[in-house]
Amino acid sequence: MPRHGTRVTDEESGPLRGALRALRERTGAPAAFPPAAQAEAERAARRRPRLPPHDATWLPLFTLDPPGARELERALHLARRPGGGYRVHCAVADVAAFVSPGGALDAETHRRAVAVPYPDARVPLHPRVLGEDAASLLPDHDRPALLWELDLASDGTVVRAGLRRALVRSHARLDPAGVQRALDTGTAEEPLVLLRETGLLLRELERARGGISLPVPVQEVVRRGDRYLPEYRTPPPAEEWGDRIAVLTQTTAAGLMLAAGTGVLRTLPALPAAGPLATLRRTARALGVTWPDTMPYPVMLRALTPAHPQHAAFLQRCAGLLRRAHYTVFDRERPARLPAPADPVHAAVAAPYAHCTAPLRRLADRYALELCLAAASGRDAPEWVRSALAGLPGEMAAGAARAAEAERACAALVDAALLRDRVGEIFDAHVVDVLPGRPTAGTVHLRDPAVRGPVEGDPAGPPLPLGHRLRVRLAEADPGRADVRFAPA
Known part of the structure:
Protein backbone atom coordinates (compact mmCIF):
# COMPACT_ATOMS: atom_id res chain seq x y z
CA MET A 1 0.00 0.00 0.00
CA PRO A 269 -13.97 -1.65 6.24
CA ALA A 270 -15.42 -1.41 2.75
CA LEU A 271 -16.11 2.08 1.46
CA PRO A 272 -19.75 3.18 1.82
CA ALA A 273 -21.39 4.79 -1.19
CA ALA A 274 -22.12 7.90 0.86
CA GLY A 275 -19.74 9.91 3.00
CA PRO A 276 -16.07 9.87 1.94
CA LEU A 277 -16.75 8.16 -1.39
CA ALA A 278 -19.39 10.74 -2.31
CA THR A 279 -16.95 13.53 -1.48
CA LEU A 280 -14.34 11.79 -3.61
CA ARG A 281 -16.75 11.71 -6.55
CA ARG A 282 -17.28 15.45 -6.22
CA THR A 283 -13.51 15.95 -6.05
CA ALA A 284 -13.14 13.95 -9.27
CA ARG A 285 -15.66 16.25 -10.95
CA ALA A 286 -13.79 19.30 -9.67
CA LEU A 287 -10.52 18.02 -11.16
CA GLY A 288 -12.04 16.89 -14.45
CA VAL A 289 -11.48 13.19 -13.70
CA THR A 290 -13.92 10.93 -15.56
CA TRP A 291 -15.79 8.65 -13.17
CA PRO A 292 -19.12 7.34 -14.52
CA ASP A 293 -21.72 6.52 -11.87
CA THR A 294 -21.70 2.86 -12.89
CA MET A 295 -17.91 2.46 -12.75
CA PRO A 296 -16.59 0.77 -9.56
CA TYR A 297 -13.93 2.61 -7.60
CA PRO A 298 -11.08 0.10 -8.29
CA VAL A 299 -11.82 0.12 -12.04
CA MET A 300 -11.78 3.92 -12.13
CA LEU A 301 -8.40 4.02 -10.35
CA ARG A 302 -6.86 1.69 -12.92
CA ALA A 303 -8.02 4.02 -15.69
CA LEU A 304 -6.07 6.99 -14.30
CA THR A 305 -2.75 8.24 -15.64
CA PRO A 306 -0.53 9.30 -12.71
CA ALA A 307 1.58 11.51 -15.02
CA HIS A 308 -1.50 13.66 -15.72
CA PRO A 309 -1.45 16.57 -13.17
CA GLN A 310 -5.18 16.40 -12.34
CA HIS A 311 -5.12 12.61 -12.10
CA ALA A 312 -2.06 12.87 -9.87
CA ALA A 313 -3.80 15.33 -7.58
CA PHE A 314 -6.87 13.10 -7.43
CA LEU A 315 -4.78 10.06 -6.50
CA GLN A 316 -3.31 12.03 -3.61
CA ARG A 317 -6.86 12.75 -2.38
CA CYS A 318 -7.71 9.05 -2.69
CA ALA A 319 -4.80 8.15 -0.43
CA GLY A 320 -6.56 10.02 2.36
CA LEU A 321 -9.20 7.29 2.49
CA LEU A 322 -6.58 4.91 3.88
CA ARG A 323 -6.72 6.87 7.15
CA ARG A 324 -9.90 4.96 7.91
CA LEU A 418 1.21 27.94 -4.38
CA LEU A 419 -1.33 30.79 -4.21
CA ARG A 420 0.47 33.36 -2.08
CA ASP A 421 0.85 35.91 -4.90
CA ARG A 422 -2.70 35.50 -6.24
CA VAL A 423 -4.83 36.92 -3.42
CA GLY A 424 -7.84 38.71 -4.88
CA GLU A 425 -7.96 36.64 -8.08
CA ILE A 426 -11.15 34.92 -9.24
CA PHE A 427 -11.09 31.14 -9.84
CA ASP A 428 -13.45 28.51 -11.19
CA ALA A 429 -13.96 25.91 -8.47
CA HIS A 430 -16.22 23.02 -7.50
CA VAL A 431 -17.98 22.69 -4.16
CA VAL A 432 -16.96 19.32 -2.69
CA ASP A 433 -18.35 19.71 0.84
CA VAL A 434 -20.91 21.79 2.73
CA LEU A 435 -20.79 22.13 6.51
CA PRO A 436 -23.74 20.58 8.36
CA GLY A 437 -26.15 23.28 9.47
CA ARG A 438 -24.21 25.98 7.58
CA PRO A 439 -25.29 25.80 3.94
CA THR A 440 -23.19 28.83 2.92
CA ALA A 441 -19.90 27.40 4.23
CA GLY A 442 -17.91 24.44 3.00
CA THR A 443 -14.94 23.37 0.89
CA VAL A 444 -14.08 24.11 -2.73
CA HIS A 445 -11.51 22.51 -5.01
CA LEU A 446 -9.66 24.26 -7.83
CA ARG A 447 -8.55 22.41 -10.93
CA ASP A 448 -5.32 24.26 -11.65
CA PRO A 449 -3.53 24.50 -9.33
CA ALA A 450 -5.15 21.49 -7.63
CA VAL A 451 -5.79 23.28 -4.34
CA ARG A 452 -8.69 22.90 -1.96
CA GLY A 453 -9.74 25.22 0.81
CA PRO A 454 -12.62 26.54 2.90
CA VAL A 455 -15.18 28.92 1.43
CA GLU A 456 -17.73 30.93 3.36
CA GLY A 457 -20.43 33.21 2.01
CA ASP A 458 -22.93 35.56 3.59
CA PRO A 459 -25.08 33.53 6.03
CA ALA A 460 -28.12 35.21 4.50
CA GLY A 461 -26.99 34.42 0.97
CA PRO A 462 -27.75 31.43 -1.27
CA PRO A 463 -26.52 27.97 -0.21
CA LEU A 464 -23.37 26.59 -1.79
CA PRO A 465 -24.12 24.42 -4.85
CA LEU A 466 -22.78 21.09 -3.59
CA GLY A 467 -21.11 19.14 -6.40
CA HIS A 468 -21.30 22.03 -8.86
CA ARG A 469 -19.15 24.89 -10.12
CA LEU A 470 -18.75 28.09 -8.17
CA ARG A 471 -16.76 31.22 -8.94
CA VAL A 472 -14.65 32.11 -5.91
CA ARG A 473 -12.25 34.87 -4.91
CA LEU A 474 -9.03 34.03 -3.07
CA ALA A 475 -9.32 35.91 0.22
CA GLU A 476 -6.15 34.73 1.99
CA ALA A 477 -3.01 32.73 1.27
CA ASP A 478 0.17 33.33 3.24
CA PRO A 479 2.26 30.26 4.20
CA GLY A 480 2.85 30.16 7.92
CA ARG A 481 0.50 33.05 8.63
CA ALA A 482 -2.81 32.40 6.89
CA ASP A 483 -4.11 29.26 5.22
CA VAL A 484 -5.91 29.38 1.89
CA ARG A 485 -9.42 30.80 2.26
CA PHE A 486 -11.98 31.61 -0.42
CA ALA A 487 -15.16 33.64 -0.67
CA PRO A 488 -17.91 33.36 -3.28
CA ALA A 489 -17.17 35.81 -6.08
Whole structure:
Protein backbone atom coordinates (compact mmCIF):
# COMPACT_ATOMS: atom_id res chain seq x y z
CA MET A 1 0.00 0.00 0.00
CA PRO A 2 2.52 2.62 -1.06
CA ARG A 3 1.87 6.22 -0.27
CA HIS A 4 3.78 9.24 -1.48
CA GLY A 5 3.58 12.71 -0.04
CA THR A 6 4.88 16.13 -0.94
CA ARG A 7 8.50 17.20 -1.23
CA VAL A 8 9.86 20.71 -1.14
CA THR A 9 12.89 21.69 -3.19
CA ASP A 10 13.05 25.24 -1.80
CA GLU A 11 16.45 26.36 -0.51
CA GLU A 12 17.03 26.37 3.26
CA SER A 13 16.50 30.13 3.47
CA GLY A 14 13.32 30.05 1.37
CA PRO A 15 10.01 31.17 2.92
CA LEU A 16 8.37 27.76 2.58
CA ARG A 17 11.23 25.95 4.34
CA GLY A 18 11.08 28.59 7.07
CA ALA A 19 7.33 28.10 7.47
CA LEU A 20 7.78 24.32 7.74
CA ARG A 21 10.43 24.72 10.44
CA ALA A 22 8.15 27.08 12.34
CA LEU A 23 5.30 24.58 12.01
CA ARG A 24 7.35 21.84 13.66
CA GLU A 25 8.30 24.16 16.50
CA ARG A 26 4.70 25.35 16.95
CA THR A 27 3.26 21.83 17.05
CA GLY A 28 5.95 20.47 19.36
CA ALA A 29 7.31 17.90 16.92
CA PRO A 30 10.13 16.25 18.91
CA ALA A 31 13.47 17.30 17.45
CA ALA A 32 15.49 15.17 19.86
CA PHE A 33 15.04 12.05 21.95
CA PRO A 34 15.02 12.14 25.76
CA PRO A 35 18.60 11.77 27.04
CA ALA A 36 17.98 8.33 28.57
CA ALA A 37 16.48 6.99 25.32
CA GLN A 38 19.29 8.49 23.23
CA ALA A 39 21.93 7.03 25.52
CA GLU A 40 20.29 3.62 25.40
CA ALA A 41 20.25 3.73 21.58
CA GLU A 42 23.92 4.69 21.45
CA ARG A 43 24.87 1.83 23.77
CA ALA A 44 22.84 -0.61 21.66
CA ALA A 45 24.53 0.65 18.49
CA ARG A 46 28.03 0.31 20.00
CA ARG A 47 27.63 -3.20 21.31
CA ARG A 48 27.33 -6.05 18.86
CA PRO A 49 23.80 -7.46 19.22
CA ARG A 50 23.32 -11.12 19.98
CA LEU A 51 23.61 -12.62 16.52
CA PRO A 52 21.12 -15.22 15.30
CA PRO A 53 22.48 -18.73 14.70
CA HIS A 54 21.39 -18.85 11.07
CA ASP A 55 23.93 -17.20 8.74
CA ALA A 56 22.39 -16.00 5.48
CA THR A 57 25.08 -13.49 4.55
CA TRP A 58 25.73 -15.58 1.41
CA LEU A 59 22.31 -14.62 0.05
CA PRO A 60 22.79 -11.74 -2.46
CA LEU A 61 20.09 -9.49 -1.05
CA PHE A 62 19.50 -5.99 -2.40
CA THR A 63 17.62 -2.98 -1.06
CA LEU A 64 15.31 -0.90 -3.24
CA ASP A 65 14.92 2.62 -1.90
CA PRO A 66 15.07 6.21 -3.20
CA PRO A 67 18.53 7.80 -3.44
CA GLY A 68 19.65 9.27 -0.14
CA ALA A 69 17.40 7.05 2.02
CA ARG A 70 19.09 5.79 5.20
CA GLU A 71 16.30 3.89 6.95
CA LEU A 72 16.67 0.72 4.88
CA GLU A 73 14.14 -1.66 6.39
CA ARG A 74 13.89 -4.54 3.93
CA ALA A 75 16.12 -6.30 1.44
CA LEU A 76 15.05 -8.73 -1.28
CA HIS A 77 16.24 -11.62 -3.38
CA LEU A 78 14.30 -13.57 -6.02
CA ALA A 79 15.16 -16.82 -7.78
CA ARG A 80 13.43 -19.47 -9.87
CA ARG A 81 12.44 -22.69 -8.13
CA PRO A 82 13.37 -26.00 -9.71
CA GLY A 83 10.27 -27.32 -11.42
CA GLY A 84 8.64 -23.89 -11.74
CA GLY A 85 7.62 -20.97 -9.61
CA TYR A 86 9.73 -18.58 -7.55
CA ARG A 87 11.54 -18.33 -4.24
CA VAL A 88 11.37 -14.89 -2.66
CA HIS A 89 13.51 -13.84 0.29
CA CYS A 90 12.52 -10.69 2.15
CA ALA A 91 14.78 -9.63 5.02
CA VAL A 92 13.31 -7.12 7.48
CA ALA A 93 15.39 -5.12 9.95
CA ASP A 94 15.36 -6.74 13.42
CA VAL A 95 14.60 -3.79 15.68
CA ALA A 96 14.03 -6.07 18.67
CA ALA A 97 17.75 -6.94 18.57
CA PHE A 98 18.48 -3.35 19.63
CA VAL A 99 15.47 -2.16 21.68
CA SER A 100 15.02 -3.78 25.11
CA PRO A 101 11.42 -4.16 26.34
CA GLY A 102 10.66 -1.85 29.24
CA GLY A 103 13.64 0.43 28.67
CA ALA A 104 13.68 4.18 28.09
CA LEU A 105 13.99 3.78 24.32
CA ASP A 106 11.12 1.30 24.23
CA ALA A 107 8.94 3.75 26.15
CA GLU A 108 9.79 6.59 23.76
CA THR A 109 8.99 4.49 20.69
CA HIS A 110 5.62 3.64 22.24
CA ARG A 111 5.00 7.34 22.78
CA ARG A 112 5.90 8.23 19.18
CA ALA A 113 4.47 5.07 17.55
CA VAL A 114 5.26 6.22 14.00
CA ALA A 115 7.82 8.31 12.15
CA VAL A 116 6.23 11.56 10.94
CA PRO A 117 7.33 12.71 7.48
CA TYR A 118 7.38 16.38 6.54
CA PRO A 119 8.00 17.71 3.02
CA ASP A 120 11.52 18.74 4.03
CA ALA A 121 12.39 16.44 6.95
CA ARG A 122 11.31 13.44 9.01
CA VAL A 123 10.66 13.10 12.74
CA PRO A 124 11.98 9.54 13.26
CA LEU A 125 10.67 6.73 15.42
CA HIS A 126 14.16 5.68 16.51
CA PRO A 127 17.33 7.71 17.08
CA ARG A 128 19.32 8.00 13.88
CA VAL A 129 22.22 6.04 15.36
CA LEU A 130 19.91 3.02 15.11
CA GLY A 131 17.35 3.83 12.42
CA GLU A 132 19.86 5.15 9.91
CA ASP A 133 22.90 3.14 10.95
CA ALA A 134 23.18 0.14 13.28
CA ALA A 135 19.74 -1.40 12.58
CA SER A 136 19.47 -0.26 8.96
CA LEU A 137 20.17 -2.82 6.21
CA LEU A 138 22.98 -0.75 4.74
CA PRO A 139 25.06 -2.39 2.00
CA ASP A 140 28.14 -4.43 2.89
CA HIS A 141 27.27 -4.64 6.59
CA ASP A 142 26.21 -7.76 8.50
CA ARG A 143 22.87 -7.14 10.19
CA PRO A 144 20.41 -9.16 12.30
CA ALA A 145 17.12 -9.53 10.46
CA LEU A 146 13.84 -11.41 10.28
CA LEU A 147 14.21 -13.40 7.07
CA TRP A 148 11.07 -14.45 5.17
CA GLU A 149 11.34 -17.29 2.66
CA LEU A 150 8.29 -17.47 0.40
CA ASP A 151 7.82 -20.11 -2.27
CA LEU A 152 5.42 -19.03 -5.02
CA ALA A 153 3.68 -21.10 -7.65
CA SER A 154 4.00 -20.08 -11.29
CA ASP A 155 0.89 -17.88 -10.93
CA GLY A 156 2.32 -15.97 -7.92
CA THR A 157 0.32 -17.67 -5.15
CA VAL A 158 2.17 -18.62 -1.96
CA VAL A 159 2.65 -22.36 -1.52
CA ARG A 160 5.05 -22.26 1.44
CA ALA A 161 6.11 -19.59 3.91
CA GLY A 162 8.93 -19.62 6.43
CA LEU A 163 10.35 -17.02 8.81
CA ARG A 164 13.38 -17.06 11.11
CA ARG A 165 15.98 -14.81 12.59
CA ALA A 166 19.12 -14.63 10.47
CA LEU A 167 22.32 -12.74 9.96
CA VAL A 168 22.09 -11.06 6.56
CA ARG A 169 24.12 -8.75 4.37
CA SER A 170 22.80 -6.44 1.69
CA HIS A 171 25.04 -6.88 -1.36
CA ALA A 172 23.65 -3.95 -3.36
CA ARG A 173 21.85 -0.71 -2.70
CA LEU A 174 19.56 -0.06 -5.67
CA ASP A 175 17.14 2.73 -6.45
CA PRO A 176 13.89 2.19 -8.40
CA ALA A 177 14.88 4.47 -11.29
CA GLY A 178 18.18 2.64 -11.81
CA VAL A 179 16.47 -0.75 -11.68
CA GLN A 180 13.92 0.45 -14.22
CA ARG A 181 16.67 1.61 -16.59
CA ALA A 182 18.40 -1.77 -16.33
CA LEU A 183 15.14 -3.59 -17.07
CA ASP A 184 14.27 -1.30 -19.97
CA THR A 185 17.71 -1.68 -21.57
CA GLY A 186 17.90 -5.44 -21.02
CA THR A 187 20.95 -5.22 -18.75
CA ALA A 188 19.22 -6.28 -15.51
CA GLU A 189 20.36 -9.40 -13.67
CA GLU A 190 17.92 -12.24 -13.13
CA PRO A 191 16.70 -11.25 -9.62
CA LEU A 192 15.53 -7.91 -11.05
CA VAL A 193 13.92 -9.58 -14.04
CA LEU A 194 12.06 -11.81 -11.59
CA LEU A 195 11.06 -8.77 -9.55
CA ARG A 196 9.19 -7.50 -12.60
CA GLU A 197 7.84 -10.95 -13.43
CA THR A 198 6.46 -11.59 -9.96
CA GLY A 199 5.27 -8.00 -9.61
CA LEU A 200 3.07 -8.35 -12.69
CA LEU A 201 1.69 -11.66 -11.41
CA LEU A 202 0.91 -10.16 -8.01
CA ARG A 203 -0.83 -7.24 -9.68
CA GLU A 204 -3.16 -9.63 -11.51
CA LEU A 205 -3.87 -11.57 -8.32
CA GLU A 206 -4.79 -8.33 -6.58
CA ARG A 207 -7.17 -7.35 -9.36
CA ALA A 208 -8.77 -10.80 -9.33
CA ARG A 209 -9.62 -10.55 -5.63
CA GLY A 210 -10.88 -6.94 -5.95
CA GLY A 211 -7.96 -5.11 -4.37
CA ILE A 212 -7.02 -1.49 -4.97
CA SER A 213 -3.58 -0.06 -5.69
CA LEU A 214 -2.88 3.64 -5.50
CA PRO A 215 0.00 4.65 -7.80
CA VAL A 216 0.27 7.96 -5.96
CA PRO A 217 2.85 10.27 -7.51
CA VAL A 218 5.16 12.50 -5.53
CA GLN A 219 4.21 16.16 -5.55
CA GLU A 220 7.29 18.36 -5.68
CA VAL A 221 6.88 22.04 -4.91
CA VAL A 222 9.49 23.95 -6.88
CA ARG A 223 10.36 27.61 -6.75
CA ARG A 224 10.44 29.57 -9.99
CA GLY A 225 11.55 33.08 -9.18
CA ASP A 226 9.10 34.39 -6.57
CA ARG A 227 6.44 31.78 -7.33
CA TYR A 228 5.96 28.20 -6.16
CA LEU A 229 4.66 25.68 -8.67
CA PRO A 230 3.53 22.05 -8.26
CA GLU A 231 5.17 19.29 -10.26
CA TYR A 232 4.35 15.60 -10.09
CA ARG A 233 6.85 12.77 -10.36
CA THR A 234 5.47 9.35 -11.19
CA PRO A 235 7.40 6.53 -9.50
CA PRO A 236 8.85 3.98 -11.96
CA PRO A 237 7.13 0.56 -12.19
CA ALA A 238 10.10 -1.03 -10.41
CA GLU A 239 9.03 0.75 -7.22
CA GLU A 240 5.55 -0.74 -7.51
CA TRP A 241 6.98 -4.25 -7.98
CA GLY A 242 9.08 -3.92 -4.84
CA ASP A 243 6.05 -2.71 -2.93
CA ARG A 244 4.06 -5.71 -4.17
CA ILE A 245 6.61 -8.04 -2.58
CA ALA A 246 6.06 -6.12 0.66
CA VAL A 247 2.27 -6.55 0.39
CA LEU A 248 2.77 -10.26 -0.35
CA THR A 249 4.80 -10.53 2.86
CA GLN A 250 2.18 -8.58 4.79
CA THR A 251 -0.74 -10.75 3.67
CA THR A 252 1.30 -13.87 4.44
CA ALA A 253 2.02 -12.50 7.91
CA ALA A 254 -1.67 -11.88 8.52
CA GLY A 255 -2.48 -15.46 7.57
CA LEU A 256 0.16 -16.80 9.97
CA MET A 257 -1.17 -14.79 12.90
CA LEU A 258 -4.80 -15.66 12.18
CA ALA A 259 -3.92 -19.36 12.09
CA ALA A 260 -2.03 -19.04 15.40
CA GLY A 261 -4.87 -17.12 17.06
CA THR A 262 -2.75 -14.18 18.23
CA GLY A 263 -1.85 -11.14 16.19
CA VAL A 264 -2.10 -7.53 15.17
CA LEU A 265 -3.74 -6.76 11.82
CA ARG A 266 -4.31 -3.64 9.78
CA THR A 267 -8.01 -3.65 8.87
CA LEU A 268 -10.18 -1.39 6.75
CA PRO A 269 -13.97 -1.65 6.24
CA ALA A 270 -15.42 -1.41 2.75
CA LEU A 271 -16.11 2.08 1.46
CA PRO A 272 -19.75 3.18 1.82
CA ALA A 273 -21.39 4.79 -1.19
CA ALA A 274 -22.12 7.90 0.86
CA GLY A 275 -19.74 9.91 3.00
CA PRO A 276 -16.07 9.87 1.94
CA LEU A 277 -16.75 8.16 -1.39
CA ALA A 278 -19.39 10.74 -2.31
CA THR A 279 -16.95 13.53 -1.48
CA LEU A 280 -14.34 11.79 -3.61
CA ARG A 281 -16.75 11.71 -6.55
CA ARG A 282 -17.28 15.45 -6.22
CA THR A 283 -13.51 15.95 -6.05
CA ALA A 284 -13.14 13.95 -9.27
CA ARG A 285 -15.66 16.25 -10.95
CA ALA A 286 -13.79 19.30 -9.67
CA LEU A 287 -10.52 18.02 -11.16
CA GLY A 288 -12.04 16.89 -14.45
CA VAL A 289 -11.48 13.19 -13.70
CA THR A 290 -13.92 10.93 -15.56
CA TRP A 291 -15.79 8.65 -13.17
CA PRO A 292 -19.12 7.34 -14.52
CA ASP A 293 -21.72 6.52 -11.87
CA THR A 294 -21.70 2.86 -12.89
CA MET A 295 -17.91 2.46 -12.75
CA PRO A 296 -16.59 0.77 -9.56
CA TYR A 297 -13.93 2.61 -7.60
CA PRO A 298 -11.08 0.10 -8.29
CA VAL A 299 -11.82 0.12 -12.04
CA MET A 300 -11.78 3.92 -12.13
CA LEU A 301 -8.40 4.02 -10.35
CA ARG A 302 -6.86 1.69 -12.92
CA ALA A 303 -8.02 4.02 -15.69
CA LEU A 304 -6.07 6.99 -14.30
CA THR A 305 -2.75 8.24 -15.64
CA PRO A 306 -0.53 9.30 -12.71
CA ALA A 307 1.58 11.51 -15.02
CA HIS A 308 -1.50 13.66 -15.72
CA PRO A 309 -1.45 16.57 -13.17
CA GLN A 310 -5.18 16.40 -12.34
CA HIS A 311 -5.12 12.61 -12.10
CA ALA A 312 -2.06 12.87 -9.87
CA ALA A 313 -3.80 15.33 -7.58
CA PHE A 314 -6.87 13.10 -7.43
CA LEU A 315 -4.78 10.06 -6.50
CA GLN A 316 -3.31 12.03 -3.61
CA ARG A 317 -6.86 12.75 -2.38
CA CYS A 318 -7.71 9.05 -2.69
CA ALA A 319 -4.80 8.15 -0.43
CA GLY A 320 -6.56 10.02 2.36
CA LEU A 321 -9.20 7.29 2.49
CA LEU A 322 -6.58 4.91 3.88
CA ARG A 323 -6.72 6.87 7.15
CA ARG A 324 -9.90 4.96 7.91
CA ALA A 325 -7.81 1.85 8.49
CA HIS A 326 -7.08 0.79 12.06
CA TYR A 327 -5.19 -1.85 14.02
CA THR A 328 -7.04 -4.91 15.28
CA VAL A 329 -5.41 -7.08 17.95
CA PHE A 330 -6.49 -10.51 19.17
CA ASP A 331 -5.10 -13.15 21.51
CA ARG A 332 -6.36 -16.70 21.91
CA GLU A 333 -5.11 -16.67 25.53
CA ARG A 334 -7.24 -13.60 26.33
CA PRO A 335 -10.39 -14.14 24.21
CA ALA A 336 -12.66 -12.10 26.48
CA ARG A 337 -10.44 -9.03 26.27
CA LEU A 338 -8.91 -9.52 22.82
CA PRO A 339 -11.35 -11.63 20.78
CA ALA A 340 -10.70 -12.91 17.28
CA PRO A 341 -11.65 -10.29 14.65
CA ALA A 342 -15.10 -10.64 13.10
CA ASP A 343 -13.84 -9.12 9.86
CA PRO A 344 -10.04 -9.37 9.46
CA VAL A 345 -9.97 -8.00 5.89
CA HIS A 346 -8.36 -4.79 4.68
CA ALA A 347 -10.76 -3.59 1.98
CA ALA A 348 -8.09 -1.97 -0.19
CA VAL A 349 -5.98 -5.15 -0.17
CA ALA A 350 -9.10 -7.38 -0.32
CA ALA A 351 -7.41 -9.81 2.08
CA PRO A 352 -6.21 -9.98 5.69
CA TYR A 353 -3.18 -7.75 5.98
CA ALA A 354 -0.59 -6.84 8.63
CA HIS A 355 2.08 -4.18 8.90
CA CYS A 356 5.35 -6.07 9.28
CA THR A 357 7.90 -4.68 6.80
CA ALA A 358 8.68 -1.22 8.22
CA PRO A 359 9.75 -1.66 11.88
CA LEU A 360 12.11 1.31 11.75
CA ARG A 361 9.17 3.60 10.99
CA ARG A 362 6.20 1.87 12.71
CA LEU A 363 6.00 0.46 16.21
CA ALA A 364 3.35 -2.17 15.38
CA ASP A 365 5.65 -3.91 12.90
CA ARG A 366 8.08 -4.93 15.65
CA TYR A 367 5.27 -6.75 17.48
CA ALA A 368 3.77 -8.29 14.34
CA LEU A 369 7.16 -9.74 13.39
CA GLU A 370 7.61 -11.35 16.80
CA LEU A 371 4.12 -12.87 16.60
CA CYS A 372 4.80 -14.19 13.10
CA LEU A 373 8.11 -15.67 14.22
CA ALA A 374 6.38 -17.48 17.08
CA ALA A 375 3.64 -18.74 14.76
CA ALA A 376 6.12 -19.94 12.13
CA SER A 377 8.15 -21.89 14.72
CA GLY A 378 5.17 -23.28 16.63
CA ARG A 379 6.12 -21.47 19.84
CA ASP A 380 4.12 -19.21 22.13
CA ALA A 381 4.66 -15.51 21.61
CA PRO A 382 6.92 -13.79 24.19
CA GLU A 383 5.06 -12.30 27.15
CA TRP A 384 6.51 -8.83 26.49
CA VAL A 385 4.73 -8.95 23.13
CA ARG A 386 1.39 -10.29 24.41
CA SER A 387 1.27 -7.87 27.33
CA ALA A 388 1.63 -4.89 24.96
CA LEU A 389 -1.05 -5.96 22.47
CA ALA A 390 -4.04 -4.35 24.20
CA GLY A 391 -2.41 -0.91 24.18
CA LEU A 392 -1.06 -1.03 20.62
CA PRO A 393 -4.21 0.15 18.74
CA GLY A 394 -4.50 3.25 20.92
CA GLU A 395 -0.80 4.07 20.66
CA MET A 396 -0.79 3.60 16.90
CA ALA A 397 -3.98 5.64 16.52
CA ALA A 398 -2.45 8.51 18.51
CA GLY A 399 0.70 8.38 16.40
CA ALA A 400 -1.33 8.26 13.18
CA ALA A 401 -3.39 11.23 14.35
CA ARG A 402 -0.22 13.26 14.90
CA ALA A 403 1.05 12.24 11.47
CA ALA A 404 -2.29 13.11 9.84
CA GLU A 405 -2.38 16.50 11.54
CA ALA A 406 1.17 17.19 10.38
CA GLU A 407 0.18 16.14 6.86
CA ARG A 408 -2.88 18.40 6.93
CA ALA A 409 -0.89 21.37 8.24
CA CYS A 410 1.87 20.80 5.67
CA ALA A 411 -0.69 20.56 2.85
CA ALA A 412 -2.20 23.84 4.01
CA LEU A 413 1.25 25.47 3.99
CA VAL A 414 1.99 24.16 0.51
CA ASP A 415 -1.38 25.30 -0.86
CA ALA A 416 -0.83 28.74 0.63
CA ALA A 417 2.62 28.88 -0.97
CA LEU A 418 1.21 27.94 -4.38
CA LEU A 419 -1.33 30.79 -4.21
CA ARG A 420 0.47 33.36 -2.08
CA ASP A 421 0.85 35.91 -4.90
CA ARG A 422 -2.70 35.50 -6.24
CA VAL A 423 -4.83 36.92 -3.42
CA GLY A 424 -7.84 38.71 -4.88
CA GLU A 425 -7.96 36.64 -8.08
CA ILE A 426 -11.15 34.92 -9.24
CA PHE A 427 -11.09 31.14 -9.84
CA ASP A 428 -13.45 28.51 -11.19
CA ALA A 429 -13.96 25.91 -8.47
CA HIS A 430 -16.22 23.02 -7.50
CA VAL A 431 -17.98 22.69 -4.16
CA VAL A 432 -16.96 19.32 -2.69
CA ASP A 433 -18.35 19.71 0.84
CA VAL A 434 -20.91 21.79 2.73
CA LEU A 435 -20.79 22.13 6.51
CA PRO A 436 -23.74 20.58 8.36
CA GLY A 437 -26.15 23.28 9.47
CA ARG A 438 -24.21 25.98 7.58
CA PRO A 439 -25.29 25.80 3.94
CA THR A 440 -23.19 28.83 2.92
CA ALA A 441 -19.90 27.40 4.23
CA GLY A 442 -17.91 24.44 3.00
CA THR A 443 -14.94 23.37 0.89
CA VAL A 444 -14.08 24.11 -2.73
CA HIS A 445 -11.51 22.51 -5.01
CA LEU A 446 -9.66 24.26 -7.83
CA ARG A 447 -8.55 22.41 -10.93
CA ASP A 448 -5.32 24.26 -11.65
CA PRO A 449 -3.53 24.50 -9.33
CA ALA A 450 -5.15 21.49 -7.63
CA VAL A 451 -5.79 23.28 -4.34
CA ARG A 452 -8.69 22.90 -1.96
CA GLY A 453 -9.74 25.22 0.81
CA PRO A 454 -12.62 26.54 2.90
CA VAL A 455 -15.18 28.92 1.43
CA GLU A 456 -17.73 30.93 3.36
CA GLY A 457 -20.43 33.21 2.01
CA ASP A 458 -22.93 35.56 3.59
CA PRO A 459 -25.08 33.53 6.03
CA ALA A 460 -28.12 35.21 4.50
CA GLY A 461 -26.99 34.42 0.97
CA PRO A 462 -27.75 31.43 -1.27
CA PRO A 463 -26.52 27.97 -0.21
CA LEU A 464 -23.37 26.59 -1.79
CA PRO A 465 -24.12 24.42 -4.85
CA LEU A 466 -22.78 21.09 -3.59
CA GLY A 467 -21.11 19.14 -6.40
CA HIS A 468 -21.30 22.03 -8.86
CA ARG A 469 -19.15 24.89 -10.12
CA LEU A 470 -18.75 28.09 -8.17
CA ARG A 471 -16.76 31.22 -8.94
CA VAL A 472 -14.65 32.11 -5.91
CA ARG A 473 -12.25 34.87 -4.91
CA LEU A 474 -9.03 34.03 -3.07
CA ALA A 475 -9.32 35.91 0.22
CA GLU A 476 -6.15 34.73 1.99
CA ALA A 477 -3.01 32.73 1.27
CA ASP A 478 0.17 33.33 3.24
CA PRO A 479 2.26 30.26 4.20
CA GLY A 480 2.85 30.16 7.92
CA ARG A 481 0.50 33.05 8.63
CA ALA A 482 -2.81 32.40 6.89
CA ASP A 483 -4.11 29.26 5.22
CA VAL A 484 -5.91 29.38 1.89
CA ARG A 485 -9.42 30.80 2.26
CA PHE A 486 -11.98 31.61 -0.42
CA ALA A 487 -15.16 33.64 -0.67
CA PRO A 488 -17.91 33.36 -3.28
CA ALA A 489 -17.17 35.81 -6.08
